[in-house]
Amino acid sequence: MALRIGNSVLDIERGTLRRDGEIVPVRPKTFELLAFLVRNPGRVLSKDELFEAVWPNTIVSEDSLTQCIRDVRRCIGDETQSLVLTVPRRGYMFQAAEAGPPISQPPAAVAAEARRAAEPMVAILPFRVDPADAKAKPLFDGAVEEITNALSYFKTIAVLARHSAFALAEHSAQDISATAGRLGADYVAEGSVESAEDGYSAHVKLTETASGCRVWAQTFAFRTNEIFAFQKIVAQRIATALVANIESAAMRRAPPAPAANVEAYFHILRGIALLRSYGEGVNEEARQHFVKALERDPGSGLAHAYLALADLIIGRYSAAPRAVLDEARDRALHATALSPDEARCHRILAVTLLYRGRDEYDAAEKHFARALDLNPYDADTLAQTGFFQVLQGNGEAGLALLDQAVQLNPMHPAWYYFDRGEALLVLGRYREAAASFSCLPRKNAWHWARLAACHALGGDIDRARACVREGRQLDSALTVEDIVADFHLRRPEDGERLRSGLERAGWDDTGMVGP
Numbered sequence: 001m002a003l004r005i006g007n008s009v010l011d012i013e014r015g016t017l018r019r020d021g022e023i024v025p026v027r028p029k030t031f032e033l034l035a036f037l038v039r040n041p042g043r044v045l046s047k048d049e050l051f052e053a054v055w056p057n058t059i060v061s062e063d064s065l066t067q068c069i070r071d072v073r074r075c076i077g078d079e080t081q082s083l084v085l086t087v088p089r090r091g092y093m094f095q096a097a098e099a100g101p102p103i104s105q106p107p108a109a110v111a112a113e114a115r116r117a118a119e120p121m122v123a124i125l126p127f128r129v130d131p132a133d134a135k136a137k138p139l140f141d142g143a144v145e146e147i148t149n150a151l152s153y154f155k156t157i158a159v160l161a162r163h164s165a166f167a168l169a170e171h172s173a174q175d176i177s178a179t180a181g182r183l184g185a186d187y188v189a190e191g192s193v194e195s196a197e198d199g200y201s202a203h204v205k206l207t208e209t210a211s212g213c214r215v216w217a218q219t220f221a222f223r224t225n226e227i228f229a230f231q232k233i234v235a236q237r238i239a240t241a242l243v244a245n246i247e248s249a250a251m252r253r254a255p256p257a258p259a260a261n262v263e264a265y266f267h268i269l270r271g272i273a274l275l276r277s278y279g280e281g282v283n284e285e286a287r288q289h290f291v292k293a294l295e296r297d298p299g300s301g302l303a304h305a306y307l308a309l310a311d312l313i314i315g316r317y318s319a320a321p322r323a324v325l326d327e328a329r330d331r332a333l334h335a336t337a338l339s340p341d342e343a344r345c346h347r348i349l350a351v352t353l354l355y356r357g358r359d360e361y362d363a364a365e366k367h368f369a370r371a372l373d374l375n376p377y378d379a380d381t382l383a384q385t386g387f388f389q390v391l392q393g394n395g396e397a398g399l400a401l402l403d404q405a406v407q408l409n410p411m412h413p414a415w416y417y418f419d420r421g422e423a424l425l426v427l428g429r430y431r432e433a434a435a436s437f438s439c440l441p442r443k444n445a446w447h448w449a450r451l452a453a454c455h456a457l458g459g460d461i462d463r464a465r466a467c468v469r470e471g472r473q474l475d476s477a478l479t480v481e482d483i484v485a486d487f488h489l490r491r492p493e494d495g496e497r498l499r500s501g502l503e504r505a506g507w508d509d510t511g512m513v514g515p
Contacts, residue, residue, distance in 0.1 A: 005076050006077060006083055008020075009439065010034065010076075018439065019076065019077060020441050025167060025168075029054055029068055030068055030072055033053075033069070033072055036054065038094055041094050042093065042095075044093045045092055045093065046090065047065060050092070069084065069086075072084055121160060121184055121185050122158075122160065122238065123180055123185040123188050124151070124238075125168065125169045125190040126165075127140040127141075127144060127190070127191040135266075136195065136200070138266060139262075139266070141166075142265060143227060143230065143231050144162065144165070145272075146228075146231040147231050147234050147238075148161075149344075150231060151235045158408060159408075160184075160408065160409070161380075163413060167411040177207075181209045181210065184407065185209055186208065188209060190207075191203060196221065198223050198224070199221070199222050200221075201219060201220070203220075204219075205217035263296050264293040264297035264303065267289040267290065267292045268293045271286040271287070271310070272286070273286075275309070275310060275313065276413055278414075278442055286306075286310050287307065287314065290306050290310055291307065299338055301339025301342055302342060304331050304334050305331075305332055305344060305345040305349070306344075306348065307331060308328040308349075308352055309348045309351065311324055311328045312328045312352055317355045318355040318488065325352070329349070332349035335349065341374060343374035344375075346368075346370045346371040347367070347384060349367045350366075350384070351364075353367065354388060361391075361490065364388060365388065365392075368381070368384070369385075371385075372385060377408060380405070383405035383406075383419055386401030387419040387422065389401060390423045393491040393494065395427040396427065398423045399427065402419055414440055414442075417439040418437065418447070420436045421433045421437040422450075424436060425450065425498070433450075434451055434455055434458065437451045445475035445478045446471075448468070448474065449467075449468075449471050450498075451467040452468045452501070452502065453501030453504075454501065455505065464501075464504065464506070465506050468506050472507075480499060480508070483502060484502075
């Protein structure tokens with residue numbers, strides 16, 4: 001179970017804290033103190049009790065407790081001290097009245113099965129580079145992404161998703177192992193880079209999380225244009241260090257190179273980063289980077305695939321003109337022809353087919369399956385395949401895949417909340433669906449419509465109508481028919497359930513909100 005604290009969500013079991021839908025890096029002692037406060041709401045906790053709970057058998061000063069309380073308040077946005085109260089000369093109290101209802105998390109059986117299937121798990125942290133070298137940071141961030149992707153080809157290894165690994169790296173060195181353990185990472189790979197006259201020297205090491213023992217370390221010297229060979233060999237050496245004889249079994253299919261030209265690769269990296277962000281014009285800017293990548297390397301399947309995805313996003317998926325949908329599909333098909341063993345190309349092709357309509361679902365299913373076969377531990381592929389299963393009416397199977405994706409990428413991007421909300425809505429778990437949709441950091445009218453339907457179907461008409469008002473302010477012309485059509489569900493009864501929820505919430509097509 002997770003608990004809502006103001007605009008934050010504390011997941012005690014997973015050891016994570018999210019605020020406004022985004023992960024908040026938390027020091028281990030700060031997390032332990034916050035969890036203890038939340039478990040004891042409405043009760044004054046003495047300093048001695050807090051010392052015993054967080055620092056057992058350890059002598060620490062009151063300054064340590066004061067600093068930790070300050071960190072707790074900062075992490076949950078409690079600048080006014082209305083959630084964590086100071087009780088003069090007595091201690092501290094967590095204000096229970098501000099906490100929301102528990103949020104159900106994935107079933108334990110599903111999570112346990114996903115964890116068993118994913119062992120051992122390794123987190124690839126961003127390399128430490130010379131800040132004076134402007135090219136080194138994006139180049140080696142990209143190298144980490146490609147090493148993460150390449151490691152996923154070894155089907156007996158799970159890799160913590162890049163987004164989560166980079167958030168993990170925000171912790172200080174002494175906190176990384178503890179945080180990695182809470183996220184389920186059995187091993188941590190990290191490296192440091194020094195610039196040479198015509199290239200780089202990189203020292204990479206692999207450490208076991210539980211014991212802190214170094215499993216493997218090696219120094220590599222290479223020219224800049226040899227970055228792709230460096231990525232491949234690091235992935236192989238990590239896999240070999242983790243699992244005996246895995247290399248010969250898994251390298252039957254060699255990982256694809258991302259692009260033949262380093263400058264083109266820089267543009268691909270920048271474009272992908274922009275697509276993962278939020279803000280005015282970021283998708284259009286990302287598209288320009290993919291265009292520049294193709295100008296430098298027309299044979300890059302990955303650049304073609306991401307350009308197709310950018311066009312699909314800019315066109316607003318299924319709402320895009322038919323010509324845009326056709327061009328995105330054709331470009332994604334070209335990408336798979338150029339890079340037939342690149343899982344991301346197949347995943348993006350599946351997405352373009354998905355939004356062309358139900359007639360393309362069979363073809364989309366084949367390419368989702370191909371992407372998973374090529375890269376079975378890619379969190380984004382698992383999540384989008386799960387979403388596709390939901391649209392097919394397979395709610396339980398889809399939710400299980402989405403839960404596995406969340407486990408592999410606990411610090412996941414915000415769109416996971418939308419896809420998981422859709423699954424829960426299809427399954428009739430309306431309160432959980434509403435909780436998931438609520439975590440979206442930026443809600444458009446379509447999001448508010450789903451929230452309204454969930455609250456109405458769950459019996460909370462007042463909250464449903466409040467959501468209708470929010471949605472109507474953003475798009476007064478949005479109709480019930482538009483919203484139901486956007487659901488893309490194969491089973492008519494699922495669309496009718498959404499329609500019923502919208503009608504109960506008072507979302508009528510006149511633009512007025514019911515009494």
